[in-house]
Amino acid sequence: MRWLTLTLLVLLAAIQYPLWLGKGGWIHVYSLKRQIADQKTLNAALDRRNEALAAEVVDLKTGYSAIEERARYELGMVKRNEKFVQIIGDPISAPPANVAEIAANSLKTNKQTQ
Secondary structure: OHHHHHHHHHHHHHHHHHHHHOOOOHHHHHHHHHHHHHHHHHHHHHHHHHHHHHHHHHHHHHOHHHHHHHHHHHHOOOOOOOOOOOOOOOOOOOOOOOHHHHHHHHHHHHHHHO
């Protein structure tokens, strides 16, 4: 009886091995499902990019506004009788929030020197 039980357990383990660890086993199937999900995510992102590029191609083929925009921003072109002004440097910033404190310190310094 003991040998029969041991033999059946060995056969059961032999049958379970391909189910769990074999080429078509549960672990392999789970890995493939995860790869499929990752690929679907990547494909969705690429589809959105392709749709945006297709819309841009259609816009460039049919309308002049997209061509004009590209010419202005990428090539620096201007229309006739149009003046181009380029401002270099930081924009004028607002005075610091502690202007009153700076003025008070400067008054103290002036009083001390007098």
